[in-house]
Amino acid sequence: MKQLLKKITLAALSCVLAFSATFAAGCSTSIAERRNDTSSTLYVGYVSSAFPTTFFPWSSRDGIAPTIASFIYNTLFSMDTETDEYTPSLAKDWCYTDLDGNEMRTPEGKIDYEEVENYYSGDDTDYMVVKVTLHDNATWSDGKKVTAEDVYYTFDIATDNTRSGHAGALAWTADLLHSSKEGQFAQQGIFTRNHDDWGRYPYAEDGSDTVVYLHVKKALGAVAMLFTTILILPEHIWAPLTENGKLVQDNATGEVLYQYEHPVGCGAWTLEENSRQMIVLKNRGTDYHLKAEDGGALYKVDKLKFMLYLEQNTAIYALLKGHIDILDASMSANYLRLFEQEEGIYVSNVTGTASQTLVLNVNPQEQYKTPMRDLFANPDFRKAIALAINQPDIIKSVLNGAGNTASAGLMLPRTDNDPLYNPQSDIFADALWEGNGASGYENRVAEANRILDGLYPEKDGDGYRLANGSRIFFEILANPGELELVSYLQQQFQKIGVEVEYKAEGSMAEDTYLFAGNFDMTFQATIFSAANVDTMYDSHFISTSRSSNYGRLADEALTAKIEEMESALNENVKYDLIREIQTMIAELYYKIPVYSSNVISVARNDRFTNYTASAGETVFNEDTLKQLEKVV
Amino acid sequence: MKASYVIKRILLTILIFFIVVTLCFFIPRIGVTDPAERFYPARSAGMSDAEYEYVKEQIRIEYGLNGSTFQQYLNYMGDLFKGDLGNSYQTGKPAVIDEIAECLPWTLVLSVSNLLISLIIGILIGTMAAWKRGRWQDRALLNASTITTALPAFFIALILSFYLGFEWEIFPAYTDQNMVSGFDWSWGAISTVLYNAALPIFAMAIGGIVSYGQSTRNSVIAVSGDDFILTAKAKGLSNRKVIYGHTLRNAMLPIVTQFGMNVSGLIGGSVVIEQIFNWNGMGTLFLTANSNNDYPLMMGIMIFMSAFALVANLLTDFVYSLLDPRVTLGERR
Numbered sequence: 001m002k003q004l005l006k007k008i009t010l011a012a013l014s015c016v017l018a019f020s021a022t023f024a025a026g027c028s029t030s031i032a033e034r035r036n037d038t039s040s041t042l043y044v045g046y047v048s049s050a051f052p053t054t055f056f057p058w059s060s061r062d063g064i065a066p067t068i069a070s071f072i073y074n075t076l077f078s079m080d081t082e083t084d085e086y087t088p089s090l091a092k093d094w095c096y097t098d099l100d101g102n103e104m105r106t107p108e109g110k111i112d113y114e115e116v117e118n119y120y121s122g123d124d125t126d127y128m129v130v131k132v133t134l135h136d137n138a139t140w141s142d143g144k145k146v147t148a149e150d151v152y153y154t155f156d157i158a159t160d161n162t163r164s165g166h167a168g169a170l171a172w173t174a175d176l177l178h179s180s181k182e183g184q185f186a187q188q189g190i191f192t193r194n195h196d197d198w199g200r201y202p203y204a205e206d207g208s209d210t211v212v213y214l215h216v217k218k219a220l221g222a223v224a225m226l227f228t229t230i231l232i233l234p235e236h237i238w239a240p241l242t243e244n245g246k247l248v249q250d251n252a253t254g255e256v257l258y259q260y261e262h263p264v265g266c267g268a269w270t271l272e273e274n275s276r277q278m279i280v281l282k283n284r285g286t287d288y289h290l291k292a293e294d295g296g297a298l299y300k301v302d303k304l305k306f307m308l309y310l311e312q313n314t315a316i317y318a319l320l321k322g323h324i325d326i327l328d329a330s331m332s333a334n335y336l337r338l339f340e341q342e343e344g345i346y347v348s349n350v351t352g353t354a355s356q357t358l359v360l361n362v363n364p365q366e367q368y369k370t371p372m373r374d375l376f377a378n379p380d381f382r383k384a385i386a387l388a389i390n391q392p393d394i395i396k397s398v399l400n401g402a403g404n405t406a407s408a409g410l411m412l413p414r415t416d417n418d419p420l421y422n423p424q425s426d427i428f429a430d431a432l433w434e435g436n437g438a439s440g441y442e443n444r445v446a447e448a449n450r451i452l453d454g455l456y457p458e459k460d461g462d463g464y465r466l467a468n469g470s471r472i473f474f475e476i477l478a479n480p481g482e483l484e485l486v487s488y489l490q491q492q493f494q495k496i497g498v499e500v501e502y503k504a505e506g507s508m509a510e511d512t513y514l515f516a517g518n519f520d521m522t523f524q525a526t527i528f529s530a531a532n533v534d535t536m537y538d539s540h541f542i543s544t545s546r547s548s549n550y551g552r553l554a555d556e557a558l559t560a561k562i563e564e565m566e567s568a569l570n571e572n573v574k575y576d577l578i579r580e581i582q583t584m585i586a587e588l589y590y591k592i593p594v595y596s597s598n599v600i601s602v603a604r605n606d607r608f609t610n611y612t613a614s615a616g617e618t619v620f621n622e623d624t625l626k627q628l629e630k631v632v
Numbered sequence: 633m634k635a636s637y638v639i640k641r642i643l644l645t646i647l648i649f650f651i652v653v654t655l656c657f658f659i660p661r662i663g664v665t666d667p668a669e670r671f672y673p674a675r676s677a678g679m680s681d682a683e684y685e686y687v688k689e690q691i692r693i694e695y696g697l698n699g700s701t702f703q704q705y706l707n708y709m710g711d712l713f714k715g716d717l718g719n720s721y722q723t724g725k726p727a728v729i730d731e732i733a734e735c736l737p738w739t740l741v742l743s744v745s746n747l748l749i750s751l752i753i754g755i756l757i758g759t760m761a762a763w764k765r766g767r768w769q770d771r772a773l774l775n776a777s778t779i780t781t782a783l784p785a786f787f788i789a790l791i792l793s794f795y796l797g798f799e800w801e802i803f804p805a806y807t808d809q810n811m812v813s814g815f816d817w818s819w820g821a822i823s824t825v826l827y828n829a830a831l832p833i834f835a836m837a838i839g840g841i842v843s844y845g846q847s848t849r850n851s852v853i854a855v856s857g858d859d860f861i862l863t864a865k866a867k868g869l870s871n872r873k874v875i876y877g878h879t880l881r882n883a884m885l886p887i888v889t890q891f892g893m894n895v896s897g898l899i900g901g902s903v904v905i906e907q908i909f910n911w912n913g914m915g916t917l918f919l920t921a922n923s924n925n926d927y928p929l930m931m932g933i934m935i936f937m938s939a940f941a942l943v944a945n946l947l948t949d950f951v952y953s954l955l956d957p958r959v960t961l962g963e964r965r
Contacts, residue, residue, distance in 0.1 A: 050916060274813075277812055277813070310910050511669045
């Protein structure tokens with residue numbers, strides 16, 4: 001037996017030695033490569049299940065893919081959410097023109113909305129003309145010039161699912177007059193110098209190869225989608241590969257696969273390396289048509305190295321230990337204390353742009369109606385529910401103070417005098433309710449109880465109200481991260497005799513509960529701005545087929561007002577209508593605000609400085625990238 | 633072992649496989665009225681009902697989700713019989729089989745290493761504990777068994793990752809993102825893989841070692857009192873011959889059963905560990921598929937795992953009878 005033990009010990013020692021040698025060799029490739037990297041490479045941590053290995057902008061919709069696509073490709077413009085102005089991207093200028101191609105501008109060179117309204121408000125035209133001028137010096141990453149033909153090609157493909165392979169593009173271009181179906185050209189609504197109708201549209205003749213005309217069915221909203229959503233593709237790359245074929249192909253091989261893996265774009269970055277765990281983007285420097293103020297490269301960082309983390313805590317520790325510079329994610333306020341104690345960490349805690357709301361299921365499909373859900377049909381009952389929510393308390397307890405109250409009109413003020421925001425719609429604001437020696441919240445709860453005493457005066461032994469003999473009880477469909485919020489709402493609703501309970505929503509809540517309206521209450525974040533109201537108001541308050549209108553609200557007055565706003569050509573009129581809509585949304589008590597959380601994000605500042613983030617942004621954003629400087 | 637029994641078992645395995653495929657197809661779709669729903673774009677303000685319905689139909693066609701669920705099932709089975717697991721919904725729509733082929737080797741690095749280390753060390757430790765019954769070696773194994781039963785592998789993994797990885801930096805806390813893309817079968821690349829695999833294998837193997845050790849100990853103790861062991865000892869055989877020639881060989885049956893069960897879980901058994909250590913294996917692939925509602929990829933992985941488990945179980949059955957002549961499969965006594 002002793003001999004046996006000796007042999008086992010010897011064998012074990014040999015194994016240990018062999019493994020030690022292997023590990024010693026393996027140690028030479030440390031995972032913390034950032035620490036030894038002296039180049040101007042920004043290591044960006046990203047939490048996801050995997051990185052895509054091929055890139056095609058229109059089908060890159062999940063996880064990091066849209067971010068990477070937006071670095072490699074450009075849209076025509078981007079939207080400055082603070083000023084609601086389009087900022088140049090691939091295009092440098094745009095305006096509305098009349099049918100003869102004359103620009104409609106004020107003497108100061110701005111869009112003359114009054115003239116647009118006067119010219120196009122008649123019934124004799126079913127579209128408007130938008131003129132877009134591209135940058136003269138924009139090039140693709142293979143050196144070829146970007147021309148209006150590329151824009152024409154992109155929109156032409158995008159309006160035809162058979163060719164684009166992505167029906168989503170059809171939705172983005174729905175407001176474009178131009179269309180083709182199943183590979184057949186249906187209606188021309190885009191013009192460049194080489195693709196025109198010379199007899200009917202004389203304005204096309206004066207176009208250069210950087211001017212394109214679009215015919216759109218509506219103003220503003222339609223333009224926003226066309227300008228800021230569709231990434232422009234290089235015709236010279238894709239046209240030869242897709243003649244009579246689909247642009248996005250299943251199980252791509254050969255040249256098509258090569259193009260997916262080595263995309264040629266017109267953005268500021270090119271794809272240098274990619275795998276399921278890592279994506280490396282290289283700065284095009286002065287090859288990119290947009291430059292910094294000093295005429296140098298727009299971005300100071302040479303490379304962006306996206307590192308995949310499957311789990312957020314691992315990514316956070318990787319940041320703390322110096323494996324990455326920045327985390328491309330917003331984090332829970334619970335992490336604030338962890339970061340505050342660390343050196344070399346920059347914590348960004350900025351105002352959010354989303355309003356978290358409690359959605360009441362006011363109009364479930366017939367098969368999902370229940371006696372309790374029927375109660376939501378009464379706006380007075382909904383009002384009582386809304387009055388019982390104490391936003392400041394939730395912000396203090398659930399968000400650790402890292403948030404603000406959200407207006408009942410669901411539009412957040414971006415500046416002190418934001419022309420889009422209607423302060424009158426903030427009907428639950430504490431200041432409005434204070435009086436009689438009681439706080440705003442106490443008065444709101446008293447009012448809620450007064451309403452409910454009129455509707456459901458009976459209570460059970462535990463103090464909960466009874467409706468037709470049954471305790472008023474609702475489940476709040478939520479994810480585990482919202483458990484704490486539900487528990488605070490439980491306490492607040494107890495004050496008005498309404499019981500609520502958490503219900504796990506699972507992984508496919510939209511498919512299983514929300515679109516069909518099979519829930520009592522749920523949480524939903526909303527972000528409304530001038531750039532998206534044309535689409536999002538419809539999606540949140542009108543459309544009941546498949547939309548973000550989870551509780552399937554169908555309110556005629558609100559629908560009419562939103563439709564009026566959508567078709568308003570004059571920007572000032574449109575803004576007035578948006579302000580009116582906010583009040584209507586507030587008084588429907590359908591999506592009730594619970595808070596607007598801050599956006600918390602982190603970065604290490606021991607290699608790069610000048611991080612910045614504005615409202616709603618994480619610290620990994622375009623402005624940061626433009627400003628970053630290496631610490632010597 | 634009769635040939636008829638073998639055929640019967642194989643046919644039964646095929647039937648179970650068919651049932652598994654059917655369940656794999658229908659379970660993710662339960663309660664989902666329209667699986668393509670999540671791919672529909674937001675409806676543009678200018679879109680009519682007909683236009684939007686057209687867009688939706690195009691998307692259903694794009695993802696192969698048009699027609700009734702039963703029709704989709706028939707289509708899927710038809711493709712499956714041709715060996716086609718379909719295409720993932722990921723960008724470029726790669727073939728599911730290619731996705732699996734890319735991730736499978738990385739999972740096998742972890743699971744095979746774990747299985748072999750657990751088996752070999754477990755048997756050695758278990759035999760020693762049985763031989764030293766009641767002494768500190770035996771008690772240590774018993775205590776270790778209690779602890780590892782109470783501590784799940786993922787918890788051990790988190791502790792290892794935090795201390796040995798992040799705090800003391802002895803091993804990588806998570807997989808080097810360059811490991812997969814830079815792998816080229818060179819000594820450096822292989823050693824990098826082993827270095828990165830150290831903590832995940834360790835985390836998985838701790839429980840396995842103790843589990844195999846405990847099974848071996850119990851089995852050896854049960855056998856060591858048998859008459860043939862006493863006879864071997866009486867014949868004056870050396871301890872080594874008694875242990876390895878007689879005791880351990882006859883104590884192997886329960887261990888073979890456990891080994892067979894572990895082999896069947898080789899591919900799907902390390903999902904959480906892969907997640908903790910950023911390991912690019914089948915578990916990660918499955919989570920990706922699940923989070924993207926990538927039905928073809930989810931189905932492909934589940935079918936592959938099931939097929940592997942069924943074949944492993946079948947082979948375990950057959951090996952069982954080869955190891956112990958007393959086991960007669962399909963024969964009447």
